[in-house]
Amino acid sequence: MTAQTVPDEDRPAAFVSPVDKPLGVAVLGMGNVGTEVVRILQEHTADLAARVGAPLVLRGVAVRDLAKDRGIDPGLLTTDVHALVARDDVDLVVEVLGGIEPARELILAALNAGKSVVTANKALLAEYTGELAESAERHRADLYFEAAVAGAIPVVRPLMQSLAGDRVDRVIGIVNGTTNFILSAMDETGADYAETLAEAGRLGYAEADPTADVEGYDAAAKAAILASLAFHTRVTSADVHREGISSITAEDLATARAFDCTVKLLALCERVVEDGTERISVRVYPALLPLSHPLARVSGAFNAVVVEAEAAGQLMFYGQGAGGGPTASAVMGDLVMAARNKFFGGRGPGESTYAKLPIAPMGDTPTRYHVNMQVADRTGVLSAVAAEFAKNDVSISTVRQEGASDCARLVVVTHRAKESALAATVAALSDLEIVGAVTSVLRLEGTSE
Ligand SMILES: NC(=O)C1=CN([C@@H]2O[C@H](COP(=O)(O)OP(=O)(O)OC[C@H]3O[C@@H](n4cnc5c(N)ncnc54)[C@H](O)[C@@H]3O)[C@@H](O)[C@H]2O)C=CC1
Numbered sequence: 355m356t357a358q359t360v361p362d363e364d365r366p367a368a369f370v371s372p373v374d375k376p377l378g379v380a381v382l383g384m385g386n387v388g389t390e391v392v393r394i395l396q397e398h399t400a401d402l403a404a405r406v407g408a409p410l411v412l413r414g415v416a417v418r419d420l421a422k423d424r425g426i427d428p429g430l431l432t433t434d435v436h437a438l439v440a441r442d443d444v445d446l447v448v449e450v451l452g453g454i455e456p457a458r459e460l461i462l463a464a465l466n467a468g469k470s471v472v473t474a475n476k477a478l479l480a481e482y483t484g485e486l487a488e489s490a491e492r493h494r495a496d497l498y499f500e501a502a503v504a505g506a507i508p509v510v511r512p513l514m515q516s517l518a519g520d521r522v523d524r525v526i527g528i529v530n531g532t533t534n535f536i537l538s539a540m541d542e543t544g545a546d547y548a549e550t551l552a553e554a555g556r557l558g559y560a561e562a563d564p565t566a567d568v569e570g571y572d573a574a575a576k577a578a579i580l581a582s583l584a585f586h587t588r589v590t591s592a593d594v595h596r597e598g599i600s601s602i603t604a605e606d607l608a609t610a611r612a613f614d615c616t617v618k619l620l621a622l623c624e625r626v627v628e629d630g631t632e633r634i635s636v637r638v639y640p641a642l643l644p645l646s647h648p649l650a651r652v653s654g655a656f657n658a659v660v661v662e663a664e665a666a667g668q669l670m671f672y673g674q675g676a677g678g679g680p681t682a683s684a685v686m687g688d689l690v691m692a693a694r695n696k697f698f699g700g701r702g703p704g705e706s707t708y709a710k711l712p713i714a715p716m717g718d719t720p721t722r723y724h725v726n727m728q729v730a731d732r733t734g735v736l737s738a739v740a741a742e743f744a745k746n747d748v749s750i751s752t753v754r755q756e757g758a759s760d761c762a763r764l765v766v767v768t769h770r771a772k773e774s775a776l777a778a779t780v781a782a783l784s785d786l787e788i789v790g791a792v793t794s795v796l797r798l799e800g801t802s803e
Pocket residue numbers: 382383384385386387388416417418433435449450451452453456474475476477501502503505558559560561562675676677678681
């Protein structure tokens with residue numbers, strides 16, 4: 355397939371370039387995402403040229419193994435990733451290698467040479483956006499990363515551009531496809547945790563090291579990116595409270611169902627105003643969600659992000675958040691935008707961190723809780739348990755008891771309380787002679803109480 359140039363007569367007069375120079379693209383990495391990016395670049399050459407205003411020409415693809423048949427001209431493949439980025443005929447770099455190094459130094463090398471970069475690398479962005487954005491700014495290049503959060507779903511661009519004139523108060527999302535795939539399968543079919551995780555790997559959803567998915571690191575990186583954009587404040591992974599799904603049991607899912615809820619791994623980014631002081635809370639954990647909540651119906655590898663803004667109200671973004679094709683769709687959207695900017699001159703909006711809001715410690719974060727306990731079924735148990743909640747100023751919403759004798763199960767659902775108050779309550783309950791064990795504590799999100 356040959357690159358096509360848009361005829362001048364088909365372009366608005368202001369956009370006719372005197373030099374119809376093609377734009378050179380380097381793709382770094384040919385795994386799940388890179389393979390799809392290369393396919394789209396090669397199969398949709400004419401459409402892309404028309405949308406950019408100039409042909410996009412693939413100059414090379416960095417791989418680790420030259421011998422592997424990848425269905426493209428082997429002359430495009432190279433293991434010398436640094437030399438590929440440095441080529442004079444490369445104007446735009448797509449980084450889909452993953453990991454911190456060499457991705458970081460390659461992106462910096464590209465930006466320092468004035469080349470625009472599109473990356474899907476949330477792990478890198480959640481640590482180094484500051485350094486990368488500064489280099490992009492200094493060298494008048496674009497740094498785009500729609501694919502880094504919720505794959506194909508447009509959420510970075512809406513936060514950065516569409517909502518630039520509004521005030522975002524809250525972002526709550528399911529932003530990890532692998533864990534949503536696992537939790538949905540465990541909930542809907544009682545599927546086995548380990549087998550479902552392996553299937554997520556086969557389908558191209560899981561990270562190279564799936565610990566990043568199941569322990570919440572991937573969602574925490576995405577939460578850091580979302581919070582930075584939403585609150586105009588630099589937030590890194592270290593600022594995010596993180597818990598994964600590896601401790602979620604079939605019993606937790608059954609309890610959730612008994613309360614008309616399900617369990618989802620949520621990323622929550624909130625503006626918290628207390629005594630006139632504004633802070634932000636950014637956290638990732640598995641939580642109960644009422645089945646009536648729109649995020650409760652998001653199943654499989656799908657992602658969804660709900661944004662609440664002062665003037666816009668509630669917005670919901672939904673779609674495929676993982677997999678080679680959906681992620682490549684977001685990469686290609688960014689690539690077309692970055693290429694248009696290169697061709698016509700100008701840049702897209704860059705990082706905005708002017709607000710510099712402080713991060714609220716997790717202990718100060720208020721939410722609701724389901725506290726599951728094993729108790730003795732004796733007179734006075736309920737009042738003793740209730741007294742510990744009251745002592746710590748944690749108000750009880752409902753109590754449910756199942757079973758009898760020494761292995762009765764008590765589930766206490768609270769109203770909103772601070773994490774530190776709940777932790778003190780749980781410690782006190784565990785010391786009570788009538789409480790055998792506090793078997794699980796799950797947060798309850800998405801209710802108005
Ligand atoms: N797979 C998905 O659903 C999504 C992935 N992402 C991100 O996209 C990036 C790529 O993800 P995948 O394609 O799934 O990963 P992958 O592991 O399938 O592909 C990465 C490829 O880069 C190659 N590579 C790594 N270092 C290299 C080096 N120094 N030189 C040459 N080749 C090198 C690897 O051999 C591998 O083929 C990651 O940052 C990931 O977090 C983002 C959103 C969704």
